[in-house]
Amino acid sequence: MSQKRKTKEEIVAEYLTGNYTYRELGLKYDIPFRSICDWVLEYQGRKPSWREKMKRKREKETGSKFQINNNF
Helix, strand or coil: HHHHHHHHHHHHHHHHHCCCCHHHHHHHHHHHHHHHHHHHHHHHCCCCCHHHHHHHHHHHHHCCCCCCCCCE
């Protein structure tokens, strides 16, 4: 099997050996390193859902985790 024809699982396993960074594997297989990062997070069960991403985005925009509603 050529280097360019590896599966996601094989690339994730190669990353998890600790010998390569996302960027190194991205260059090696001509794949965006963010894709490899997403694959690894998904494999580890740590990839946030769309809803969690939106929640974090709102928190970042407002500058706090808690939003106080002063409408009485």
